[in-house]
Amino acid sequence: MxxxxxxxxxxxxxxxxxxxxxxxxxxxxxxxxxxxxxxxxxxxxxxxxxxxxxxxxxxxxxxxxxxxxxxxxxxxxxxxxxxxxxxxxxxxxxGEPVAYIIGRKEFWSLDFAVDPRVLIPRPDTEVLVEEVIKVLGSGRASRPEILDLGTGSGAIAVALAHECPHARITATDISRKALAVSAGNAERHGVASRITFLEGNLLDPVMGKFDVIVSNPPYIDSGDYARLSAEVRNFEPREALLAGEQGMDFYSAIIPQAACRLKPGGWLLLEIGDSQKENLNRLFQQSDAYQDLAFRKDYAGRWRVVKAKIREEESG
Ligand SMILES: C[S@@+](CC[C@H](N)C(=O)[O-])C[C@H]1O[C@@H](n2cnc3c(N)ncnc32)[C@H](O)[C@@H]1O
CATH class of the missing domain: 1.10.8.10 (Ubiquitin-associated (UBA) domain)
Structure with missing residues (x-):
């Protein structure tokens, strides 16, 4: 050339x-x-x-x-x-992110509409989707019930609906504006009939029990938030990122609440920050409701996912 x-x-x-x-x-x-x-x-x-x-x-x-x-x-x-x-x-x-300017971001090889109402989905979150698919295993072929907490653009929910054609998914967010974007993305990818979008605080708006509860919740502590690039701080929704002084507020709420909403053999999977492994380990040990606790790194070598299975006696 x-x-x-x-x-x-x-x-x-x-x-x-x-x-x-x-x-x-x-x-x-x-x-x-x-x-x-x-x-x-x-x-x-x-x-x-x-x-x-x-x-x-x-x-x-x-x-x-x-x-x-x-x-x-x-x-x-x-x-x-x-x-x-x-x-x-x-x-x-x-400094506006390219994804907001062009109005699109690729996630899980799918094209998502994004705008300042939602966090731009990050490639790191794809390992969370991979882990959900792993725990579903052959159950993917049946009709797994999946809950995505804090769905934002709908990246996780839509990717899972796309990957698991029989799955029924409930996706929540506290932001009505974010839910308008995620519902649009579900339509765009032809999976809207299998995803129910609910507005509310974490599990509050949710009924029933699930085979998998997955979440990429806000997990940035206030100190780290101040150190984020201006590109993130000035343009992406603060409520999608900030999680109190230690960055643990959402994990502290989700881990005990999810224990009451998992079916026998069900799994909780969460995205985490690289430095949060020990704190998450402590939280899960304190809860005593889970077994088979495991952590996974992303492709950049940073701790990114924690998963745990509900104990049989908890979910009965
Ligand atoms: C880190 S973003 C994740 C978005 C998307 N799941 C992803 O992975 O790209 C966290 C999301 O949680 C939502 N959120 C914040 N507080 C919440 C709450 N109390 N209950 C439900 N969702 C909440 C935010 O609006 C945001 O969409």
């Missing part, structure tokens, strides 16, 4: 807010030039992944995929398109 020549880009003017692509009617740039200019600008603002951001934004703006960008580096982008794209660039310059 030939590398396109770098030519001075007459179409760009620097303005106080950042790059502004000017539509003069004469100006145009190639795909490659526009990516390089945007990447340089993002780099100068210390954004962590400038090239990737530039490519993902441009591909989405042009309603193409990134492969198309690589195979059409010399294609012109019109002044009108550059003008529209400049508004997306300006949002990224202010």
């Amino acid at each position: 030939t590398v396109p020549r770098r030519v001075p880009c007459k179409g760009i003017q620097r303005q106080p807010g950042g790059i502004r692509y000017v539509s003069t009617g004469l100006d145009k740039m190639t795909i490659e030039q526009l990516i390089e200019n945007t990447e340089k600008d993002f780099m100068s603002r210390n954004l962590a992944t400038p090239r990737l951001d530039a490519e993902v934004l441009l591909a989405s703006f042009l309603k193409k995929d990134r492969t198309w960008l690589y195979t059409h580096p010399g294609q012109d982008v019109s002044a009108r398109e550059m003008d529209g794209f400049s508004f997306w660039v300006a949002r990224r310059q202010k």
Whole structure:
């Protein structure tokens, strides 16, 4: 593949807010030039992944995929398109996450609609989905009842509904706005008829018992929250992340409550932060309602999941 020549880009003017692509009617740039200019600008603002951001934004703006960008580096982008794209660039310059700008995030190889009403699903959470599928084992083929607490975008609930075609899923969230997004994602993936969305505090709105209770609850302590990147703090919902001074508030509530809502042989699975393993271990030992406690790391080598099975005498 030939590398396109770098030519001075007459179409760009620097303005106080950042790059502004000017539509003069004469100006145009190639795909490659526009990516390089945007990447340089993002780099100068210390954004962590400038090239990737530039490519993902441009591909989405042009309603193409990134492969198309690589195979059409010399294609012109019109002044009108550059003008529209400049508004997306300006949002990224202010630190807004790419997923909110393009309105999408891939999770479990599925495309989820996301906006500031919900936390952007993280790839780390996929190991939680993997562990749920493991504990369901051959039960996947039957009709497992699964509860997802704090469903947010619906990433976990929709991924599980997609993976387990006979599962019935209940998904809760305290945020009505988040539930509007998750319900939309269930529709989008054709699993809405198998997921019941309920608004309320943790297990409060839920009836009945479940084979699996899964949750990626808020688990950031107040100190760590202050140290999160501005990109997260300024744009993602605080109530999706913060969990009191020690980051343990939700685990302390979920572990005992879930014990009363698991069927015999049922499992509780929770996403955790890397430094929370010992605290979680202590909480489960204190509860005495569970057995077969196990922890799992994510693919970056950080502790990410805890799972435990209900004791027979607890669930009877
Ligand atoms: C870390 S986010 C997880 C979102 C999604 N499950 C995921 O993995 O991407 C936590 C979610 O819990 C919800 N939440 C916070 N407090 C809650 C509560 N008391 N009861 C139910 N949901 C709650 C938040 O609104 C948010 O959607």
